Amino acid sequence: MGIYENLKMIRENIKLHALKSNRNPDDILLMAVTKTVDIDKINEAISFGITDIGENKVQELNDKYPFLKDNVKFHFIGHLQTNKVKYIIDKVKMIHSLDSLHLAKEINKRAMQKGIIMDCLVEVNIALEETKYGVKPADVVNFIKDLDAYENISLKGLMTVAPYVNPEDCRPYFRKMKELFESIKKIDQKNIDFKYLSMGMTNDYAIAIEEGANIVRIGTGIFGKRLYKVEGN
Numbered sequence: 001m002g003i004y005e006n007l008k009m010i011r012e013n014i015k016l017h018a019l020k021s022n023r024n025p026d027d028i029l030l031m032a033v034t035k036t037v038d039i040d041k042i043n044e045a046i047s048f049g050i051t052d053i054g055e056n057k058v059q060e061l062n063d064k065y066p067f068l069k070d071n072v073k074f075h076f077i078g079h080l081q082t083n084k085v086k087y088i089i090d091k092v093k094m095i096h097s098l099d100s101l102h103l104a105k106e107i108n109k110r111a112m113q114k115g116i117i118m119d120c121l122v123e124v125n126i127a128l129e130e131t132k133y134g135v136k137p138a139d140v141v142n143f144i145k146d147l148d149a150y151e152n153i154s155l156k157g158l159m160t161v162a163p164y165v166n167p168e169d170c171r172p173y174f175r176k177m178k179e180l181f182e183s184i185k186k187i188d189q190k191n192i193d194f195k196y197l198s199m200g201m202t203n204d205y206a207i208a209i210e211e212g213a214n215i216v217r218i219g220t221g222i223f224g225k226r227l228y229k230v231e232g233n
């Protein structure tokens with residue numbers, strides 16, 4: 001199947017699962033995850049209505065940046081090293097992977113220098129997986145309170161990458177994310193402006209939507225299996 005057919009099917013699924021859980025399908029943003037995907041294919045997806053794309057590597061984002069159709073919004077969704085913030089700060093709409101005070105400090109500093117407010121999501125390691133980045137669920141509230149002084153960061157919500165298991169088994173994790181989201185939303189803090197719950201990938205987006213996701217990040221489902229280049233090529 002091609003990109004057009006894939007997108008059509010995914011959009012139908014999003015609608016189905018949104019309606020099933022009494023939600024408005026238009027409230028859910030379908031982000032195309034474009035890591036390893038070439039420019040032509042990304043532009044094809046954009047021509048079929050994709051408005052937001054997600055990249056997880058600083059270098060790759062910078063390489064692609066000049067070549068994509070106008071108006072597409074870049075999101076940074078991978079682990080972000082502090083020393084690379086400066087290369088993306090004025091290129092991305094939102095950073096989904098804020099996971100340390102150290103990183104917050106650097107984002108705030110660079111955003112201040114550019115005279116912008118950077119929208120960020122706090123990444124949560126919801127299943128306490130050793131292989132994953134993110135703040136532990138029990139620490140998220142305090143982490144966010146510690147970000148109080150960063151005036152050039154706007155905290156827009158939470159992001160998670162659920163375990164790669166039977167999607168139905170992710171449901172309790174997504175539910176816990178939604179509970180965290182709702183409780184933090186109520187906190188009175190200047191830079192909290194909670195709007196987005198970024199969760200759900202090719203494997204599990206249907207369940208994520210049923211549990212309250214309003215950004216789903218889909219790569220394989222749109223572009224097919226990723227082909228990783230051999231190191232050095």
Ligand SMILES: *Cc1c(COP(=O)(O)O)cnc(C)c1O
Nearest residue numbers: 033056077201202217218219220
């Ligand atoms: C690769 C990636 C995705 C998309 O994964 P698929 O299974 O291909 O849909 C989503 N989020 C993050 C953070 C990723 O790195």
